[in-house]
Amino acid sequence: xxxxxxxxxxxxxxxxxxxxxxxxxxxxxxxxxxxxxxxxxxxxxxxxxxxxxxxxxxxxxxxxxxxxxxxxxxxxxxxxxxxxxxxxxxxxxxxxxxxxxxxxxxxxxxxxxxxxxxxxxxxxxx
Numbered sequence: 001x002x003x004x005x006x007x008x009x010x011x012x013x014x015x016x017x018x019x020x021x022x023x024x025x026x027x028x029x030x031x032x033x034x035x036x037x038x039x040x041x042x043x044x045x046x047x048x049x050x051x052x053x054x055x056x057x058x059x060x061x062x063x064x065x066x067x068x069x070x071x072x073x074x075x076x077x078x079x080x081x082x083x084x085x086x087x088x089x090x091x092x093x094x095x096x097x098x099x100x101x102x103x104x105x106x107x108x109x110x111x112x113x114x115x116x117x118x119x120x121x122x123x124x125x126x
Contacts, residue, residue: 002032003025004024004098004116004118005022005025005118006021006094006096006117006118006119009121010123011125012086012124012125013125014124014125017085017086018086019081019083020036020094020096021078021079021080022096022117024098025077026098029074030053031100032099032100033050033051033098033099033102033107034051034098035048035050035051035096035098036081037095037096037097038092038094038095038122039092039093040091046061047107048061048064049064050108051070051071051107052107053102055072057104058070058104063089067083067086081096083122089124090124091122093120094119096117097110097115098113098114099112099115
């Protein structure tokens, strides 16, 4: 069982930045692909960014490319999401997730992630 705890959400003005963190309670963190997903009110959950177990490959949804950066520290069992140039449409609950797969081609497939955090709210005001 892997427990994931997100932090770093909050209220920020458009154009601002936030850094989300997700701490994992597992000694085998480095064997998991990690992803960030988000869900806005009235909308389905969507993939935001993902990173392979080694950090060698990353993927982003088109709407955040060039603004968001996912990274991981396997020594600290933590994955990060640096969010810059935030827009009101980025407002959502952000979830991190862990999955035991290796192919970067499927990083955006939510059904492959077995473990999920409780989410952290990000609100961007205009």
